[in-house]
Amino acid sequence: MQGFDKNTPRESFGSQIGVIAAAAGSAVGLGNIWRFPYVAGENGGGAFLLTYLAFVLLIGVPAMLSEFVVGRKAQRNPVGAFRRLAPGSAWPAVGFIGVAAAFTILAFYTTVAGWTLEYLYLTIFDKLDHLQKKDLENTFTTFVASGWRPVMWQVVFMLLTGFIVFKGVKNGIERSTKIMMPLLLLIIIALGIRSLTLPGAAEGLKFLFRPDFSKINAGVMLQALGQAFFSLSIGMGTLITYGSYIRKSENLGKTAISVSLADTAIAILAGLAIFPAVFAFKITPEAGPSLVFITLPMIFDQMAGGVIFELVFFILLAIAALTSTISVLEVAVAYFGEELAMGRKKATILSTVAITVLGIFTTLSMGPMPELSIAGLSLFDLLDKTSANVLLPLGGLCIVLFVGWKLRPEEVVSEINNAGTLKARLAPLFMFIVKFLAPVAIALVFLNGLGLFGFFGGGDL
Ligand code: PHE
Numbered sequence: 001m002q003g004f005d006k007n008t009p010r011e012s013f014g015s016q017i018g019v020i021a022a023a024a025g026s027a028v029g030l031g032n033i034w035r036f037p038y039v040a041g042e043n044g045g046g047a048f049l050l051t052y053l054a055f056v057l058l059i060g061v062p063a064m065l066s067e068f069v070v071g072r073k074a075q076r077n078p079v080g081a082f083r084r085l086a087p088g089s090a091w092p093a094v095g096f097i098g099v100a101a102a103f104t105i106l107a108f109y110t111t112v113a114g115w116t117l118e119y120l121y122l123t124i125f126d127k128l129d130h131l132q133k134k135d136l137e138n139t140f141t142t143f144v145a146s147g148w149r150p151v152m153w154q155v156v157f158m159l160l161t162g163f164i165v166f167k168g169v170k171n172g173i174e175r176s177t178k179i180m181m182p183l184l185l186l187i188i189i190a191l192g193i194r195s196l197t198l199p200g201a202a203e204g205l206k207f208l209f210r211p212d213f214s215k216i217n218a219g220v221m222l223q224a225l226g227q228a229f230f231s232l233s234i235g236m237g238t239l240i241t242y243g244s245y246i247r248k249s250e251n252l253g254k255t256a257i258s259v260s261l262a263d264t265a266i267a268i269l270a271g272l273a274i275f276p277a278v279f280a281f282k283i284t285p286e287a288g289p290s291l292v293f294i295t296l297p298m299i300f301d302q303m304a305g306g307v308i309f310e311l312v313f314f315i316l317l318a319i320a321a322l323t324s325t326i327s328v329l330e331v332a333v334a335y336f337g338e339e340l341a342m343g344r345k346k347a348t349i350l351s352t353v354a355i356t357v358l359g360i361f362t363t364l365s366m367g368p369m370p371e372l373s374i375a376g377l378s379l380f381d382l383l384d385k386t387s388a389n390v391l392l393p394l395g396g397l398c399i400v401l402f403v404g405w406k407l408r409p410e411e412v413v414s415e416i417n418n419a420g421t422l423k424a425r426l427a428p429l430f431m432f433i434v435k436f437l438a439p440v441a442i443a444l445v446f447l448n449g450l451g452l453f454g455f456f457g458g459g460d461l
Contacts, residue, residue, distance in 0.1 A: 004337035004344050010075060011169040012245045018174040019246050020258055025177035025323030026238055027263035028184065030112055031231040033270040033320055034292050039227050040271060041285035044215030045207040049271070051216060051224040056232065056264055059225070059441055062433040063234045063396045065256040066403040069415045071243025072252065073407075077334035078237030081244065086406055094398040095335070098237030101391045102331040102351075105236070107358040108383040109328070110161070113321035114153030114363070115293060118143060120314040123307065128297045140293045145367030151360050158359065161325040162352035165333055168344060169245050173326055180319045187316040188266060191273040194309055201276030207285060208271045222449020225442065226389035232263055235392030235399065238327045241334045253416055253424060273313075277303075292317070329355070389449070397442045404434035 004010070013019045040048045074081035079095030086092075122128050122139070131139065144150060164172040195201060229235045246252065274292070277299045278285050285291075296313065300306035329351060337347035365372035365379035372379040403412055409431055417424035 004334070004342075004347070010244075012247050013174050013242075014170050015174075016250055016255075018170075018178060019242075019250060019255055020262075021177040021181045022173050022323075022327070023233075023239065023242050023255065023259045024262045025173075025181050026233045026242065026327030027231060027259055027324075028181070028266045029231075029233075029320045029324030030109060030116075030317065031227070031324070032263065032267040033188075033317055034112060034289070036227060036231060036267040037271055037274045037285075038288055038291040039223055040208070041275075041291065042288065043220045043223050044212055045275075045285070046209050046211035047213055047215040048220060048224055049208060049268075050211045051221055052228055052267075053264065055225050055228040055441075056260055058433065059396075059400075059438045060228045060232045060234060061256055061260045062430055062438055063229075063400055064232055064239055064260060065253055065416070065430060066399050066434055067234065067237070067239035068243035068246065068252040068256060069403055069407075069412055070399065071240035072246050072248070073411070073415050074240075075244050077244070077338045078240045078331060079335050080339050081237075081240050082402070086402070091398075091402060091406065094395060094402065095237055095240075097391060097395055097398075098235075098240070099332055099335045101236035101387055101395065102238075102328050103355055103358055104383045104391065105387045106158075106161075106325060106328050106355045107362040108380050108387075109321070110154045110157050110325060110355075110359045111150065111363045111366070111380060112289075113157045113318065113325060114150050114155075115144070116314050116317040116321060117153040117156060118149065119293060119297075120311070120318060123310045123314055126307075128301065128310070129307075130301060131297070133294075133298055136294050136297055137290075140290055147364060147368040150363045150367075154359050154363050155356060157321070157325065158352055158356045160322060161329050162348055164322075164326045165329045165352075166345060166348045169330075173330065176326070177323050180323050184316055184319050184323075185266075187312045188269045188273060191309060191313060191316070192269050194303070195273045195275075195277040195280075198277060198280040198303070200280035200282075203279035204274075204276030205272075207279065208268075208275050218445075218448040221445050222389055222393075225393060225445045225449070229392035229396050230388040231267060232260060233324070233327060235395035236328075236387075237331050237395070240399075241331050242327065244334070248418065251418070251422055253422075253426065253430070393442055393446045397439060397446070400434045400438045400442070404431070404436075404439065 013022060070081050070085065074084045076084050078098040079092050082091040082095045164176050166172065233239055275285060278295060281299050281302060283295050297310065300310035303309065332351035333344060333347045336342050336351055337344050361372060362379050362383060374382055412431065413427050416427050
């Protein structure tokens with residue numbers, strides 16, 4: 001049963017645990033393990049973490065629930081969902097922005113996902129052993145800029161993603177995430193323990209947990225909001241799409257809370273795995289996107305049993321990335337498959353190919369084709385920053401406004417309490433947040449952050 005095709009019923013996730021595995025799989029990704037530690041490192045550590053946590057709770061959870069509500073109510077992909085719930089209006093544009101974001105996010109995300117495969121290869125063939133910092137930097141920058149090699153890994157990663165999505169919601173997405181997510185959890189806990197037991201680890205804990213409020217400004221707040229949206233997979237319809245596969249008997253509020261908590265826990269665990277080690281080996285934490293590719297191999301090299309930890313770390317990164325890329329690809333596939341009536345298989349092949357092409361240009365923008373840049377940002381940086389700090393907050397804003405103001409409150413509450421069969425005590429709080437608090441907060445943080453940093457002037461957003 002492929003779904004989307006005329007005579008077969010629409011697919012759904014088969015169990016509650018399957019829903020959580022798939023949605024947490026989407027949320028937990030490079031955003032937690034690659035992006036969170038370096039963005040936190042660049043923005044002051046503890047102060048950033050606190051702002052981030054506040055945004056997850058106040059805005060992230062309600063926005064995630066909003067997406068689930070829209071998706072499950074409409075039983076459609078993001079564009080079709082707005083069409084069905086608000087026919088004849090401009091709202092489907094929000095869905096289109098989501099489909100566009102699926103392309104821009106996957107284009108740069110699979111570049112980094114490809115790097116994880118290269119590093120897996122380098123670890124297995126002992127090529128990172130006994131390299132000095134300079135050599136590790138060299139290895140990374142030469143590889144990233146080399147053109148065909150990162151492109152090859154990126155294509156491999158897209159093929160893996162396409163393969164799982166091709167197999168459908170239950171047999172592809174649910175089945176694979178149910179295996180990969182427990183594995184991921186085990187690995188990150190093991191790494192956290194290893195890092196925390198290094199001598200000198202306490203400095204890292206201080207960095208991550210001791211807030212210095214003087215570090216918080218409008219730019220840091222936008223970074224924290226963008227990171228929260230990116231990490232929770234909010235704002236581009238991924239969770240509308242997954243929501244549309246959640247059965248009517250499932251508790252959407254509980255699901256949103258569990259998934260957000262799991263995602264936050266994994267981001268903190270990633271911080272615990274990385275910062276104590278960084279400080280134990282006296283390295284500066286603001287290394288930027290290269291943190292896990294240059295700094296960590298250096299640490300692993302000096303650590304007893306380091307190769308094993310290095311191996312599982314890059315396996316972890318690859319798995320985390322894969323359970324996220326399938327959720328992003330599924331947005332495009334659901335849209336093409338359902339709205340353009342192509343069916344799953346054709347839609348998967350078409351979107352995989354189209355995204356791979358954009359992805360290849362993105363990867364090449366970091367090396368052989370530096371002319372692919374706008375306002376001083378390479379295509380890669382541009383897609384990363386525009387997606388996280390512009391498209392997702394904007395999409396998230398529209399989605400909470402839609403649930404807060406366009407849908408009737410009775411309809412929303414009925415979706416949350418499963419037509420009166422659940423208690424859903426927090427529903428009034430949720431309604432208040434999506435009507436007032438979340439839209440105002442997102443708009444303020446967004447405008448302030450953009451204004452201060454002059455985004456298109458190439459500022460350091
Ligand atoms: N949440 C994913 C991560 O943290 C990335 C993602 C963003 C996935 C948007 C889907 C939608 O890596």
